[in-house]
Amino acid sequence: MEKTFLMVKPDGVQRALIGEIVSRFEKKGFQLVGAKLMNISEDLAKEHYGEHKERPFFGELVDFITSGPVFAMVWEGKDVILTARNMMGKTNPAEAAPGSIRGDYAVQVSNNIIHGSDSAESAEREIGLFFKEEELVSYDKAV
Numbered sequence: 001m002e003k004t005f006l007m008v009k010p011d012g013v014q015r016a017l018i019g020e021i022v023s024r025f026e027k028k029g030f031q032l033v034g035a036k037l038m039n040i041s042e043d044l045a046k047e048h049y050g051e052h053k054e055r056p057f058f059g060e061l062v063d064f065i066t067s068g069p070v071f072a073m074v075w076e077g078k079d080v081i082l083t084a085r086n087m088m089g090k091t092n093p094a095e096a097a098p099g100s101i102r103g104d105y106a107v108q109v110s111n112n113i114i115h116g117s118d119s120a121e122s123a124e125r126e127i128g129l130f131f132k133e134e135e136l137v138s139y140d141k142a143v
């Protein structure tokens with residue numbers, strides 16, 4: 001079954017949106033298979049956002065994501081990568097549809113509440129960066 005990496009960013013944690021965000025994905029029908037509240041080190045932030053290292057906002061991005069705790073999650077389900085991206089809304093909250101997470105709760109592109117993997121390759125890479133295999137659960141009965 002497909003998995004994706006989602007993360008409530010420091011602004012979402014500070015604004016007490018963890019429960020609301022988890023609830024949306026639960027109600028949609030996806031399964032939470034891993035979760036942790038954590039502080040991101042500068043090294044992890046730089047690795048996670050490596051593809052943006054040449055962008056002018058890279059320093060700001062690293063400063064922001066390390067500014068407070070994040071809630072890192074792995075979700076599982078049919079087409080979860082694309083569906084979660086649609087539920088999050090466009091990266092720029094001004095373009096995110098009302099009803100989406102960013103459309104409902106964010107104003108600034110730098111503080112856009114949630115991150116989600118954009119492809120199967122990113123999902124595998126990001127899950128591996130944030131979680132050990134044994135930190136993910138299975139809903140199948142253990143034998």
Ligand code: CMP
Binds near residue numbers: 057060061091115
């Ligand atoms: P995210 O999906 O976490 O991946 C990269 C992040 O870069 C993106 O969300 C935005 O929060 C951030 N970002 C994109 N464009 C800008 C920008 N112009 N200024 C600051 N941050 C940006």
